[in-house]
Amino acid sequence: PLKRLTIPAIRRQKGQVPLVMLTAYTVRNAQLLDPHCDMLLVGDSLGQVIYGLPSTVPVTLEMMAAHGAAVVRGSYHAVVVIDMPFGSYEASPEKAFESAAWLLKQTSAAAVKLEGGTAMAPTVRFLVERGIPVMGHVGLTPQAVNVLGGYGARGRTPEEAAKIVADAKAVAEAGAFALVIEGVVEPIAIEITRAVACPTIGIGASVECDGQVLVAEDMLGLFDRTAKFVKRFEDLAAKISGAAETYADEVRSRAFPGPDQSYAPRAGTVD
Ligand code: KIV
Numbered sequence: 001p002l003k004r005l006t007i008p009a010i011r012r013q014k015g016q017v018p019l020v021m022l023t024a025y026t027v028r029n030a031q032l033l034d035p036h037c038d039m040l041l042v043g044d045s046l047g048q049v050i051y052g053l054p055s056t057v058p059v060t061l062e063m064m065a066a067h068g069a070a071v072v073r074g075s076y077h078a079v080v081v082i083d084m085p086f087g088s089y090e091a092s093p094e095k096a097f098e099s100a101a102w103l104l105k106q107t108s109a110a111a112v113k114l115e116g117g118t119a120m121a122p123t124v125r126f127l128v129e130r131g132i133p134v135m136g137h138v139g140l141t142p143q144a145v146n147v148l149g150g151y152g153a154r155g156r157t158p159e160e161a162a163k164i165v166a167d168a169k170a171v172a173e174a175g176a177f178a179l180v181i182e183g184v185v186e187p188i189a190i191e192i193t194r195a196v197a198c199p200t201i202g203i204g205a206s207v208e209c210d211g212q213v214l215v216a217e218d219m220l221g222l223f224d225r226t227a228k229f230v231k232r233f234e235d236l237a238a239k240i241s242g243a244a245e246t247y248a249d250e251v252r253s254r255a256f257p258g259p260d261q262s263y264a265p266r267a268g269t270v271d
């Protein structure tokens with residue numbers, strides 16, 4: 001089996017073969033995705049994808065810990081990164097350290113991810129200097145949906161573009177080992193990728209990043225909401241519906257269970 005990758009190995013891959021990252025929330029998805037990925041992200045997108053919540057804002061540390069532990073148990077190759085949920089880190093570096101340390105103790109994951117730019121840079125530095133690797137996340141930051149007003153692409157005005165680039169630089173200079181760039185026009189992704197020393201991981205940020213991430217359920221065709229930047233590599237929703245339909249038909253017609261799925265009495269036993 002492949003040995004688990006390390007944070008420094010991820011960092012060194014900037015400008016090399018693009019880094020591959022997918023979300024995972026459950027042990028079975030982790031097992032299936034792990035051999036193909038450099039990193040697995042236990043994203044707070046699980047709020048919508050697994051729990052049907054309207055945004056990531058209600059997601060708790062306890063939810064992240066439960067899913068994070070499952071993903072670590074189901075993987076042995078990829079670096080597992082866990083999102084810090086809204087409310088668990090913004091108030092102060094000390095609060096962030098307490099939350100992040102608890103998450104890593106509960107799960108044995110390698111690193112945390114948190115959203116934000118210049119305002120969060122001191123927090124990123126505080127965690128990294130105390131032994132917690134941090135992945136940044138700039139551009140479209142879904143935990144700020146109530147401030148941003150929606151999930152549209154960011155950085156379409158020169159002012160907003162300059163702010164996103166400044167955010168990225170601040171988080172990278174504070175010691176982030178990698179940086180998710182979400183929902184920005186290509187020139188911003190290019191500028192950030194050239195400006196920062198750590199790898200950039202794009203989602204809706206063009207092919208110019210040092211790696212890519214998608215929500216696994218989106219690329220598998222399992223989730224009903226999809227952004228422009230999602231490519232469906234499979235249509236699992238159709239396969240699951242089809243299997244359920246066939247099962248229902250076979251139960252109702254008594255075609256299932258057949259002899260192969262039934263226990264025959266063994267000769268010589270009595271009960
Ligand atoms: O929560 C999530 O899935 C994410 C990725 C889409 C980057 O933050």
Ligand code: NA
Nearest residue numbers: 043044045083
């Ligand atoms: Na997230």
